[in-house]
Amino acid sequence: MDSEWNLREAFDFWKGVQGSFFKILSYLNNEELGFEYDREMRNLGEQFNHVANAYHWWLEYIIHDGQGIKPDLDVANSVEEIQSRLRRAHQRIWDLIENSTWDDLRKEYEVEENGTRKTVSLMWILWHLVEHDIHHRAQIGLYLKKKGKRIPPEDFWNQPVL
Numbered sequence: 770m771d772s773e774w775n776l777r778e779a780f781d782f783w784k785g786v787q788g789s790f791f792k793i794l795s796y797l798n799n800e801e802l803g804f805e806y807d808r809e810m811r812n813l814g815e816q817f818n819h820v821a822n823a824y825h826w827w828l829e830y831i832i833h834d835g836q837g838i839k840p841d842l843d844v845a846n847s848v849e850e851i852q853s854r855l856r857r858a859h860q861r862i863w864d865l866i867e868n869s870t871w872d873d874l875r876k877e878y879e880v881e882e883n884g885t886r887k888t889v890s891l892m893w894i895l896w897h898l899v900e901h902d903i904h905h906r907a908q909i910g911l912y913l914k915k916k917g918k919r920i921p922p923e924d925f926w927n928q929p930v931l
């Protein structure tokens with residue numbers, strides 16, 4: 770594709786979405802990570818863990834980026850450790866983006882969903898992860914609202930910290 774932008778610039782907005790998880794965490798203590806919305810949903814700490822694990826799942830098992838990091842099966846229960854897990858997951862996706870070209874976005878990967886195999890492009894996977902981040906960030910917002918925990922809006926939305 771003929772463009773003066775590189776992929777990192779094109780996905781730059783994502784840095785803000787990722788950064789907002791760090792900002793939100795900076796207002797939380799370890800005890801608050803146990804907040805629940807209801808019994809059927811992950812608690813607040815598990816939400817953050819799940820967000821980081823999604824990156825590793827796609828990069829390790831589908832894209833095979835060669836970094837050899839599996840999703841963390843144990844749940845980190847401290848703000849600091851969750852931030853460190855998120856930082857590692859984010860770095861991994863930016864490593865991939867930095868090393869990819871526009872043409873690489875068309876690369877195809879096989880995934881299995883409910884017993885059905887389907888093919889998705891790298892572009893699809895990247896957008897899916899962006900969508901996944903935003904979906905869970907919104908859920909996190911609901912937990913915080915339910916618990917009366919206030920985070921300034923400017924620190925909830927799209928603050929790059931990396």
Ligand code: NI
Pocket residue numbers: 819901905
């Ligand atoms: Ni999810």
